[in-house]
Amino acid sequence: MNVLVCIKRVPATGGHIALTPDGQNIDTRYLGFTISPHEECAVEEAVRLIEKHGGSSTVLTLGPEVATEQLRDAMALGMDRAVLLETDGREWDPVATTDAIVAAIERDRAAGRDYDLLLFGNESADSAGYQVGVRVAAALDLPCVTGIKALEIREGKAAVRRQTESGWETSEVTVPAVLTVKEGINLPRYPSLPGRLKAKKKEIERSRPQWVDGGLEKVRLSLPVQAAHTVEMLGQNGDVGPQVVELFRRLRLL
């Protein structure tokens, strides 16, 4: 089987986020970069599928030249082939991104490479649009299941599970299909040293997609207001009972 995984280079999560003065971008001068975590799980899932069923795996990203770092990281984990849709560094909206990815998939198809599964992250760690996977599925007229946390290939079909508030939702989907993956589906392996050395030598296929208009236009970014937490000590021991009751009344809990 052939599996395609689309990944995005994002600033390493967990650090302090600052914006550029014009409010157009995250200030990435002091940040490290990584593969968006849901997509790292998608890469791991693809590597496992190919280990189990045979075939070939391709990792694709749309981004600047430096995003080859993330492509090589994915190859170090075991992906066979990498494709860079090279941009000039500006952020592409979901419409333009989808258009570029669909064109790349169609080019592969014309060259005789059909994908059985197209894996995306459920949402990217930076812009969290939840859109690209769904839009690619619509553009290619493929079935799509989002937010999956389990995947198995059985008799040419993909059996997938989504976690809901009340339990698990299980479905079966014919392939080819688009699946968007959520963290927790697996525990991604660490790239081994031999894996890294192999990845370093592999070719990365490149092309420069054309931006298409019609998507979202970014006005500006703003940081969320940090919620202020206040703690008020009403007193100590049991003598604050009446005040607690009064507070509950004020909050209409009583």
Added chain:
Amino acid sequence: MDFDLTADQQRYREAVSAVCAKFPEPYWQRLDRERRYPEEFVRALTDGGWLSVLIPVEYGGAGLGLVDACLVLEEINASGGNAAACHAQMYTMGALLRHGTDAQKRRYLPDIAAGRLRLQSMAVTEPEAGSDTARITSFAASEGDGYRLNGQKVFTSRVQHSDLLLLLARTRRAEEVTRRTEGLSLFLIDLREAGDAIEVRPLETMVNHETNALFIRDLRLDASSLIGREGDGFAHLLDGLNAERILIASESIGDARWFVDRAVKYAQERVVFGRPIGANQGVQFPIARAHMHAEAASLVRWRAASLFDAGRPAGAEANTAKLLASEAAWEAAEVAMTVHGGSGMAVEMGIERKFREARLYLVAPVTNNLVTAYVAEHVLGLPRSY
């Protein structure tokens, strides 16, 4: 001069750090309490290919240099772990690589690289011969087309967690050679085939480090066990010592980084008399000095490793790095202990465990006195002092 790591080296460091993050403080504390070998940790490093950094590509390793190997060991110790459980594979392998025959290399190295075979143990020291290696008396007598080995070794580490043992023994008696360092030979022994001929008696020490006394009685060795030329074992061994010193220095630098990090964190968090204790010069200056000493040691270490990788003489730098790094680690250990006050003694803080571990490298694998004597004699041209 370029003092920066390459982009690849940065990523190796991050990758090793990620493996180490799976083995946090409670893991090492539990091992320490149970006096157990870090099997899972060593397995994870082996599976990641991190212990085969120095094995050439043709034998299944990564074929990288000593600089890269230093990064691996430093990161392990900087993460709070202890690379002593597995560092020997890196430098012990060097004797086989440099002096083994093609057949020996093909027989062992691919399996070592793949993690199917462990070469973690080296037996040189004997009860009557510590730093004065030429005094060893273990003897491999020629017998048929092989040898018969008898003798005793002490402080032989990790022998219970290794498949192979590199051992130095006399093949000619000291009184039969012109120079005392002649007549010594290196052997690679398959411990799985040694049977009762090697008796292993564990030695308990103040750290969780598997080390043993070995009693060897009539161990039969094939001629193919000999590494390099018979009688030249001491010279073969010396070849690898610079690598060992530079790698051990890297572990000490990792230790120093860990102690400084912990001391800084505690000095910022701990509030006494209404302000963090780190606001006091008496607390912050020793931490800053320990940091500076570790940085200086680190620079000499990189210089030594670069020379080694370039195939140039590195004796002076390797020895200097070993002394400076082990002293910097010990200074940082002292500082971390002092900054933590009574809490430093508490096992759950982890300081006392690393404190005990860092102490070892002031005297091992070579005592700093002999390092100093080497520099005095061979670098400065002063008379031999021992």
